[in-house]
Amino acid sequence: MSADQTFPTVRTEINGVSVRNLAKSFGTPTYVYDAEKIAQRIADLQAFDVIRYAQKANSNLAVLDWVRRQGALVDAVSAFEIQRALAAGFVAAKDPPEIVYTADLFDEASLDLVVKHDIHVNCGSPTMIDQYGQRAPGRNITLRINPGFGHGHSQKTNTGGEQSKHGIWHDQVDDCLQRADRNGLGVTGLHMHIGSGTDLDHLAQVCGALEKTALQIGRSITCISAGGGLPTVYRGDERPVDLQRYFELWDGTRKRLEAAFDHPISLEIEPGRYLTAECGYLITEIRAIKQMGGNLFYLVDAGFNNLARPILYGAYHPMSICAAQENPNPHHQEVVVGGPLCESGDIFTQDEGGFVSCRSLPVAAVGDYLIIECAGAYGFVMSSNYNSKPMAAEVLLRDGKPHLVRTRQSFKDVIRGESIPE
């Protein structure tokens, strides 16, 4: 990622493809993903032995296929995510495993799938070890450990500590090894997903906790995973993560374990947001503009049914305007950006806690396009049919060409499966 990234507030094209043409060809709201950006982010992480994409960030089949072509492997957290990975061409029973199932529980469908396809399992609870061992003795597993401390600015995104539901509590490792033994499972992998982000002091603590646990498990360990949580820059004033330092900390841990065990240890990283956040643009159309007391509102045709991060976490997304006509107004004004849903929280410019904030954007007219940027991760995948709104179309830009990779839902799609009793 470039060191001082600035986000434009006027945008006419996405990697050479006209926003107006995209909006005209595919309608609005539409998610556009720039494949080249995904490839660049994967290339950033080449120092790691395995880059395992956490597909929950963006699981469109075309994105998964593209990630696979760039040499990354994939993580799945549900039965259908396993099926998506298979549909996108990942092959399960390989070494290293191309698909890993990471969860704190099995439902029937996911347990059946991992057994059937020999999918490597990253167990986040002692129960999973018993359930898997009874069905598939002799296989190897990874343990996801909660080291007893977390990180994260929001209770909703914290992935460690006793408030978190994730992973096996650190003092139950011995019990879990016994469960694995009883069921004939080998513990070959160790995983911690704490999401230290840019806080490298905290990351050093996580590395230390992982190292200690690995030594406790012993020589059966052949793979360690740094988990996900690599941050991405959403605002001009944020600093990108120091990838070199990030890698060095984990590599140091790996090397000490290699020395202790006297065999090679593979180092995995499991990014979601880092690979796909930046590539995504949600193109919307401004459908109404109104002054309400001191606030000027741009109302667009996408809502939190399309992009939930602002209402969920008060997340900030860069925004830009593409005028429908030539010669846009060069002046800026402070605006609130909202959507069409019957819910007062349907505001894209809000801080954590739901406080509405303003954004300086170019003066625009009804019919102009407003692009919500850095929306490729945890965007479409969190969408819903609230207010019976159809889910947006998705477009992948590859080699300068737009490809429709998911059609906008029709009314029929939205009511599929519903029926009125006789």
Ligand SMILES: *Cc1c(COP(=O)(O)O)cnc(C)c1O
């Ligand atoms: C969500 C998740 C990730 C990816 O997190 P990002 O913050 O998007 O990088 C990686 N691993 C696991 C187990 C996850 O649950």
